[in-house]
Every structure is written in structure tokens, then in C-alpha cells.
Amino acid sequence: MQENIGKYPHRRYNILTGEWVLVSPHRTQRPWQGKQENALQKHGVEYDPDCYLCPTNIRASGEKNPKYESTYVFVNDFAALMPNTEAFSFDKGLLKAEGEQGICKVVCFSPNHSLALPDMELKDIEKVITVWKKEYEELSSLKDINHIQIFENKGAIMGCSNPHPHGQIWAQRSIPTEVLKKTKTQKAYYVANDRSLLSSYLDQELELNERIVSINETFVSLVPFWAVWPFEVMIVPKRHMSHVGQMTDREKSDFAEQIKIVTQKYDRLFDTSFPYSAGIHQSPTDSVHEEWHWHMPFYPPLLRSATVKKFMVGYEMFGMPQRDITPEIAAGRLKAL
Numbered sequence: 001m002q003e004n005i006g007k008y009p010h011r012r013y014n015i016l017t018g019e020w021v022l023v024s025p026h027r028t029q030r031p032w033q034g035k036q037e038n039a040l041q042k043h044g045v046e047y048d049p050d051c052y053l054c055p056t057n058i059r060a061s062g063e064k065n066p067k068y069e070s071t072y073v074f075v076n077d078f079a080a081l082m083p084n085t086e087a088f089s090f091d092k093g094l095l096k097a098e099g100e101q102g103i104c105k106v107v108c109f110s111p112n113h114s115l116a117l118p119d120m121e122l123k124d125i126e127k128v129i130t131v132w133k134k135e136y137e138e139l140s141s142l143k144d145i146n147h148i149q150i151f152e153n154k155g156a157i158m159g160c161s162n163p164h165p166h167g168q169i170w171a172q173r174s175i176p177t178e179v180l181k182k183t184k185t186q187k188a189y190y191v192a193n194d195r196s197l198l199s200s201y202l203d204q205e206l207e208l209n210e211r212i213v214s215i216n217e218t219f220v221s222l223v224p225f226w227a228v229w230p231f232e233v234m235i236v237p238k239r240h241m242s243h244v245g246q247m248t249d250r251e252k253s254d255f256a257e258q259i260k261i262v263t264q265k266y267d268r269l270f271d272t273s274f275p276y277s278a279g280i281h282q283s284p285t286d287s288v289h290e291e292w293h294w295h296m297p298f299y300p301p302l303l304r305s306a307t308v309k310k311f312m313v314g315y316e317m318f319g320m321p322q323r324d325i326t327p328e329i330a331a332g333r334l335k336a337l
């Protein structure tokens with residue numbers, strides 16, 4: 001029964017990862033006496049002399065940033081992966097390890113220290129998307145690079161060390177776990193149905209219209225049926241494309257519009273600069289992956305105000321993710337903003 005999933009404990013299946021989430025809608029009434037955090041602050045100054053990402057400043061590595069005027073990309077001074085790592089493997093009994101090669105880049109979205117994606121003009125968000133396309137294409141042509149992860153960590157609550165608007169790109173030899181899961185599910189569906197999994201999913205969501213947050217000619221933003229984070233959103237292109245390199249100019253501006261709409265709704269939700277981790281999941285670059293339909297999930301930690309965060313602890317560390325507010329209620333609140 002459709003109405004049961006709005007009332008009673010149940011688990012929902014994530015078609016992309018093959019995993020489950022526990023949903024407990026009846027718990028949204030329980031009293032909260034947990035942690036109260038100070039409201040997050042918007043950052044006011046356009047230029048901060050102490051910021052290592054602002055134009056003309058000197059970074060910890062001693063390098064000086066150029067006087068950039070739109071976007072600026074550089075190799076991370078404290079990279080988690082390095083291109084010249086030796087290709088070694090360690091295999092001893094039950095202990096196994098491999099050397100991992102890669103490149104980590106930082107993408108400054110704007111020279112203006114005070115802006116975030118929701119505050120930027122559409123044409124400037126489009127420039128960021130152009131950088132993502134170019135980096136995906138360039139990095140994918142490199143030897144030993146089989147996957148490219150584009151992402152943004154926004155807000156101190158997400159462990160972001162600098163408020164200057166920026167994201168990261170980690171390109172590496174191996175294909176990471178989350179991407180392997182999504183490759184497997186999408187491939188199985190594509191082989192069986194000759195259609196991408198997300199094309200069929202979008203058809204169903206558009207028909208039901210229960211979890212759609214925003215829509216334009218070529219993109220849909222929705223709260224996935226299997227969302228784990230309270231206000232999780234996924235931006236999906238309507239057209240089946242494996243990676244961002246395949247976007248047309250029209251799609252690029254529609255994508256920019258959806259990023260702006262979703263992040264503006266987020267800021268309005270709790271009247272704060274809304275923190276999140278967002279990233280683009282797309283085709284690995286080891287070979288052609290026609291099964292892949294790229295998408296951009298946003299994972300925000302806030303639950304009921306600018307100061308109350310959802311924690312992934314206890315049962316969630318030992319069992320599986322759990323949420324109280326249903327994805328339908330979350331989508332309704334975001335849509336109404």
C-alpha cells in the first residue's frame with residue numbers, strides 16, 4: 001500500500017548501489033535534546049588576505065595564485081594521491097595492498113571569496129561546468145587514470161577547511177567502491193533492458209511527481225526514493241549521457257540553472273549557508289561504459305535547523321543508514337521554497 005510508506009517503519013532499496021535504507025516516519029515527533037550548534041555564518045568579505053585560494057595570495061606551498069578573474073584550477077598542494085607513486089603490490093597471507101597513482105586538483109569557482117554557488121550568476125556557474133567538462137576530458141586521456149571524481153565539500157560542518165568557493169577533482173588509477181557498485185547495477189539493467197536505469201527511473205518519478213524538486217527542459221532535480229540524508233537531492237540529465245563531456249551548450253546552461261535552484265532552496269530551508277557534499281558520479285574512463293547515466297547527488301547533513309545535524313552513528317555504523325523524515329516530505333518542503 002502506497003500510504004503505508006508514509007506512516008510505518010520500512011526499508012527502501014537503492015537501485016544504484018544495491019543497498020537499503022531504513023525509514024522510520026513515526027519518529028519525527030520525538031523530542032530533541034541533542035547537540036545545539038551555533039548558526040552557520042555567511043562569509044562577507046570579497047577578498048581575504050589570509051585565504052590561500054584568493055587571487056594573488058601565496059599558498060602554503062609557496063606558490064602564488066594568479067590574478068584570476070573567473071575560475072582557477074591547480075594541483076592540490078597537499079594531495080591525497082600523486083602521479084609518480086610506484087606501481088607496487090603487497091600480498092602476504094590475508095594482507096593485501098596496492099600502490100595507487102592519481103592527481104588531485106582544486107577548482108576555485110570564483111575569485112570572490114564571499115560567494116557560494118547559490119550566490120553566483122548563471123553564466124559564472126556555467127564556467128565552472130566548462131572546467132568540469134574540460135578536466136574530465138583531459139584527465140581521462142592520461143595513462144593510469146581510470147576514474148575522475150568531481151566534488152565539492154561546502155561548510156565547516158562537512159570538514160571544509162576554507163570558505164572560499166571551491167571544489168576538488170580526484171583522478172586515480174583504480175575505480176572507487178561507490179562507482180563500482182553503481183557500474184554493476186546500471187550495467188545489469190542496461191544489458192537486460194537496452195535502456196539506462198536512470199532513464200526508466202526518471203520516467204517513473206516524472207509520472208508520480210512526488211519527489212520532484214525542480215525541473216527544466218533537459219534536467220530533473222529530485223529527492224531519490226532511497227535518499228539517506230534528510231534533504232538529499234540528485235540532479236539528473238533527462239538524456240542518457242555517460243559523462244559530463246557529452247553535454248551540449250544548452251544542457252550546460254540548464255544544468256547550471258538546476259545547481260543554482262537546488263542550492264538556493266537549500267540556503268532558504270534553514271536560513272543559512274547550507275552545508276553539503278555534492279559530486280558528479282559518471283562513467284569510469286578505463287573503457288566505454290554505455291550503461292552509465294551520470295548524475296549529481298547532494299548529501300547535506302542538516303536535519304531540522306541550521307544547528308541540528310544528522311549523525312551517522314550507532315545503528316547506522318553497525319547496521320545500515322536510517323532516516324525519520326520521509327523523502328516525500330523532504331521533497332515537498334524543498335519544492336515549496
Ligand SMILES: [Zn+2]
Pocket residue numbers: 047048051052053054055112113164
Ligand atoms: Zn578566498
